[in-house]
Amino acid sequence: xxxxxxTCKDLEESKKISKRLLEKKxxxxxxxxxxxxxxxxxxxxxxxxxxxxxxKTVEKKFNQIEEEIKKIHSYECPCxxxxxxxxxxxxxxxxxxxxxxx
Numbered sequence: 635x636x637x638x639x640x641t642c643k644d645l646e647e648s649k650k651i652s653k654r655l656l657e658k659k660x661x662x663x664x665x666x667x668x669x670x671x672x673x674x675x676x677x678x679x680x681x682x683x684x685x686x687x688x689x690k691t692v693e694k695k696f697n698q699i700e701e702e703i704k705k706i707h708s709y710e711c712p713c714x715x716x717x718x719x720x721x722x723x724x725x726x727x728x729x730x731x732x733x734x735x736x
Contacts, residue, residue, distance in 0.1 A: 635730050637717040638689040638699060641671060643708050648685040651703055655689065660699045662733035663690040692734045693718065 638661075642648040645666060652664035665688045672681045691699065696716050703714055 635719045635722060635727055636691060636693045636696065637719060638687075638691065638696065639713065639715045639717060640687040640689065640703060640707075641669070641709075641713045642666075642685045642687055644683075645685050647708060648687045651687060651706060652689070654706060655699060655702060658698075658702065659734070660695050660702065661689040661691040662730045664688070690730060692730065695734065 640648075640651065642651065645668070648664075648666035652661075652666065655661045656664065666685050669684050669686045670681070671684045672679060674680075689699065693716070700714050703712060
């Protein structure tokens with residue numbers, strides 16, 4: 635199992651990306667929440683409100699997910715980071731694996 639962390643311009647974009655990935659059965663679950671981000675971009679410090687998106691899936695789907703996100707994400711250089719999960723409760727892992735087989 636992996637988590638994929640993505641930052642989006644707003645809640646609407648997070649939901650749009652989540653829905654597309656769920657419909658394509660690339661992720662089993664998506665969580666999104668408002669965040670404030672400070673980052674360097676083209677030589678300037680930016681301070682923006684964004685939305686963080688956490689996607690739950692299996693590692694073999696990462697490349698497909700990355701490509702789908704890039705197709706519809708508004709950012710020129712979106713943050714799409716995979717985080718491998720070492721442990722999780724058995725029943726939850728079984729659910730993720732079951733959903734990702736379809």
